[in-house]
Amino acid sequence: MGTSSSNRQRQAKFVLAPPAIWRSIVRLQPRSEHEYALEVIIRVLRTDLFTPTVHLYDETSMSKQLRYFVFPLILIAIAVAVSATDVSAKAPPNIVLVITDDQGYGPVGRHGHPWIQTPHLDELYDSSTRFTRFLVCPTCAPTRSALMTGRHPMRNGVTHTIYERERMTLDATTLPQLLQQAGYACGIFGKWHLGDECHYQPGQRGFDEVFIHGGGGIGQAYPCSCADAPDNTYFDPIVRYNGKFVRASGFCTDVFFSAALDWMAKERDNDRPFFAYIATNAPHFPFLAPEASRQRFEQLGFGKAQAGFYGMIENIDENMGRLMRMLSEWQLMDNTVVIFMSDNGMAGGGSGKPDLTMGTAPDGSPLLPYNAEMKGLKGTVDEGGVRVPLFVRWDGHWDSGRDIDHVTAHIDILPTLVELAGATSPSDQVEGRSLVPLLKDAKSPWDDRYLFTHQGRWKTGAEPNDFQWRNFAVRNAGFRLVHNTELYDMRTDPGQTRNVIDEHPKVVADMRAAYDRWWQETRPMMVNETAPMSKVRPFHVAYQEQLDNGGIPEWRPELVVE
Numbered sequence: 203m204g205t206s207s208s209n210r211q212r213q214a215k216f217v218l219a220p221p222a223i224w225r226s227i228v229r230l231q232p233r234s235e236h237e238y239a240l241e242v243i244i245r246v247l248r249t250d251l252f253t254p255t256v257h258l259y260d261e262t263s264m265s266k267q268l269r270y271f272v273f274p275l276i277l278i279a280i281a282v283a284v285s286a287t288d289v290s291a292k293a294p295p296n297i298v299l300v301i302t303d304d305q306g307y308g309p310v311g312r313h314g315h316p317w318i319q320t321p322h323l324d325e326l327y328d329s330s331t332r333f334t335r336f337l338v339c340p341t342c343a344p345t346r347s348a349l350m351t352g353r354h355p356m357r358n359g360v361t362h363t364i365y366e367r368e369r370m371t372l373d374a375t376t377l378p379q380l381l382q383q384a385g386y387a388c389g390i391f392g393k394w395h396l397g398d399e400c401h402y403q404p405g406q407r408g409f410d411e412v413f414i415h416g417g418g419g420i421g422q423a424y425p426c427s428c429a430d431a432p433d434n435t436y437f438d439p440i441v442r443y444n445g446k447f448v449r450a451s452g453f454c455t456d457v458f459f460s461a462a463l464d465w466m467a468k469e470r471d472n473d474r475p476f477f478a479y480i481a482t483n484a485p486h487f488p489f490l491a492p493e494a495s496r497q498r499f500e501q502l503g504f505g506k507a508q509a510g511f512y513g514m515i516e517n518i519d520e521n522m523g524r525l526m527r528m529l530s531e532w533q534l535m536d537n538t539v540v541i542f543m544s545d546n547g548m549a550g551g552g553s554g555k556p557d558l559t560m561g562t563a564p565d566g567s568p569l570l571p572y573n574a575e576m577k578g579l580k581g582t583v584d585e586g587g588v589r590v591p592l593f594v595r596w597d598g599h600w601d602s603g604r605d606i607d608h609v610t611a612h613i614d615i616l617p618t619l620v621e622l623a624g625a626t627s628p629s630d631q632v633e634g635r636s637l638v639p640l641l642k643d644a645k646s647p648w649d650d651r652y653l654f655t656h657q658g659r660w661k662t663g664a665e666p667n668d669f670q671w672r673n674f675a676v677r678n679a680g681f682r683l684v685h686n687t688e689l690y691d692m693r694t695d696p697g698q699t700r701n702v703i704d705e706h707p708k709v710v711a712d713m714r715a716a717y718d719r720w721w722q723e724t725r726p727m728m729v730n731e732t733a734p735m736s737k738v739r740p741f742h743v744a745y746q747e748q749l750d751n752g753g754i755p756e757w758r759p760e761l762v763v764e
């Protein structure tokens with residue numbers, strides 16, 4: 203026990219435990235209380251507590267040490283274990299939110315897709331709660347702004363994906379800002395698409411770690427502020443990393459996941475939880491996939507665009523495998539909520555045209571695009587334009603393999619994550635509802651509500667009110683009103699094959715009235731409609747400045763994850 207008989211001094215110093223053991227106890231992974239208490243006791247006993255720090259008397263016998271010191275310490279350890287268990291149970295989880303671009307709902311193996319192979323997404327599906335009627339916007343930036351604010355994109359000023367109308371109003375409080383207030387570290391990896399001017403960038407809006415491309419996609423440039431680094435490409439892309447440009451090596455999706463994994467590897471050693479927002483630009487146009495991912499489709503006779511689109515999705519799937527493997531290796535799965543979704547319906551340019559064959563399967567059957575029997579693709583306000591996967595997984599906390607069929611939406615993500623984090627939503631901003639009650643108990647009540655979709659994208663300078671009754675949809679649990687002229691019973695006719703607008707005048711009148719009220723409240727919030735087009739592209743300017751002052755350094759991940 204290290205008691206020194208030569209030490210005759212009586213010491214009054216009584217050190218309960220060195221700081222390291224307290225940190226160690228607090229960071230134990232949640233588990234059963236018995237396991238937890240045992241682990242705490244083992245960790246305490248392993249420390250140097252019993253070595254010579256405390257000698258109230260000049261006693262050397264083991265029995266007296268036990269009597270005066272070890273037993274009380276064990277009692278203290280048990281008390282610590284119980285109280286630390288309470289703390290741990292309340293400790294908010296890490297959050298990893300993966301959002302893919304233009305994938306939509308269909309191209310996931312478990313969604314009945316006839317030929318795409320997504321083993322890792324399938325595994326996530328099997329381990330998750332699935333929200334089977336999760337609705338977003340028809341296009342990119344609007345959905346992203348709803349995720350960041352918990353309210354409809356048009357209330358964020360987002361009525362387009364370009365022309366300054368993709369900029370999320372600076373009045374909004376963002377999800378990462380709320381998570382930061384709750385003690386989270388927040389990182390974004392990939393696509394932001396809510397403003398390329400300095401004040402609109404994610405580093406100014408709650409993200410501590412920012413590893414992004416500009417515009418709405420790698421290499422994009424429009425006659426306004428919305429633009430990525432000039433002539434950027436999917437392979438060896440230029441990435442803006444905390445404000446400075448770097449050149450990465452490899453395919454864009456691999457790069458964004460690698461950067462996220464690097465960051466999580468560092469953050470897991472900190473006491474604070476993390477929020478990793480992994481927003482791939484894939485499988486958005488241009489449809490370019492790594493050779494290994496597109497080969498199978500080329501051999502099946504696919505065109506270049508389709509081989510690229512589906513190849514990019516299978517590459518995303520490989521990266522989901524890397525992500526899940528590392529979270530498991532780090533033993534973070536019971537302390538991390540993993541979410542997978544897409545930002546809008548499947549993109550027709552990549553997925554192929556309905557009813558047109560793209561090749562031949564090994565069994566000789568024609569390869570047709572698959573949209574899960576939904577009408578509509580990206581850009582439309584039909585179900586197929588806005589319904590995407592939502593898989594939510596938290597091992598040891600929520601049941602796996604469940605389907606929740608209530609109509610849920612992008613605006614529900616912020617209140618969900620805010621509740622998990624123990625943060626507070628700004629009540630005058632958030633329109634969505636937390637999904638946590640449903641995740642805890644799928645039978646929790648879920649009141650019906652109206653969800654509004656508008657395609658936006660009217661010509662810049664036009665009066666939005668002129669477009670109020672065009673290209674919009676209203677959805678509740680039972681019906682979808684489309685373009686003000688079609689009504690579909692989504693329970694009996696999810697594929698929208700039969701217009702029943704004349705059979706339900708009251709449903710239609712109520713939907714129109716609710717939509718009109720919503721529009722009247724929303725119109726004044728469309729703050730970008732008269733914004734002048736920026737004459738400069740901030741990413742181009744900053745890139746050129748950096749080229750002129752030292753150049754673009756190479757970036758490589760520190761962590762190699764095959």
Ligand SMILES: [Ca+2]
Pocket residue numbers: 303304341342486545546
């Ligand atoms: Ca998109």
